[in-house]
Amino acid sequence: MTTPPDDRPLVLVTGPVTVDQVHQIARAAPSRQIRRVTTRAELAEHLAAAEVLATPAEEVPTALLRHARRLRWVHLWAAGADAALSPELVEHSATLTSSKGHGAVPLAEHALMLMLMLSRDAPRWLRAQRLRRWEPFAHGELNGLTVGIIGLGNSGSDLARKAKAFHMTVLGMRRGTVRPDGVDELFPVSRLGEMLSLSDFVVVTAPRTPETVGLLGEPEFRRMRRTAHFVCISRGGVADDAALLRALREGWIAGAGIDAHGVEPLPPDSPFWDLPNVILTPHNGTSRSETRQRGVDVFCQNLGRHVEGHPLVNLIDKQTGY
Known part of the structure; x- marks a missing residue:
């Protein structure tokens, strides 16, 4: 049959x-x-x-x-x-x-992890642990700091709510005019430079599109505070790699936590591997x-x-x- x-x-x-x-x-x-x-x-x-x-x-x-x-x-x-x-x-x-x-929830968690590690210089503890050295030091905290989120889709909006739980001021940039819960002030793209200048952390959660590629270049990184950190969890290419590398090497900004990279996998000879003020993860922010x-x-x-x-x-x- x-x-x-x-x-x-x-x-x-x-x-x-x-x-x-x-x-x-x-x-x-x-x-x-x-x-x-x-x-x-x-x-x-x-x-x-x-x-x-x-x-x-x-x-x-x-x-x-x-x-x-x-x-x-x-x-x-x-x-x-x-x-x-x-x-x-x-x-x-x-x-x-x-x-x-x-992936909104784990990406927001990953951004917060990088922000906490950068604010507390967590790599310093890890180096001391490997050397079996007891080295307490003064470190920062997220409480009272300002985070500027570029892109307020699912992961950006979730990060905003989580950042408020850490008693942070939350600024956000998006094309639309709807302000998600947890965002204290919404900035249009035309005011990006202003938001950068007010932020202690700048977090990219925006997709890579023709409009966002190269959104952050030398002028934008120079607008950031010298004590500020850059974090990218969505897509590489939103920040111009050459400008970011120079900003990190020359001290325009304090450091970076990068999960999404302009070239992936990040080549073994990439200079980003050797920067002491950078925490790299292999585009691994979402759980499996x-x-x-x-x-x-x-x-x-x-x-x-x-x-x-x-x-x-x-x-x-x-x-x-x-």
């Missing part, structure tokens, strides 16, 4: 998705056929028939999109879309969404399993909306990149 063909619309899933998560996706849309593909050959075989594709941003099959005439929606497991926005995807009629917000599960939850909620014909959330404007 032959099995009848499955004529339900096809949802293709690629990337680091577990068997349990595939079952979760299937439960969210019983009227859809869910197929997890693990190789490029499988993707090429099935994409032309697919209605939906959920994939890592860097694995969007650019060369195959011209054959994907039934494709109505592409979902990215990551929050940022910059790695996916090829001309082919921009021109394709498929709607684009991402898992924006799935928890963040991925929240991304699957976002997709499942949107998949239910798609099946019911409701508008999708977490839409990405292909022209602006966010």
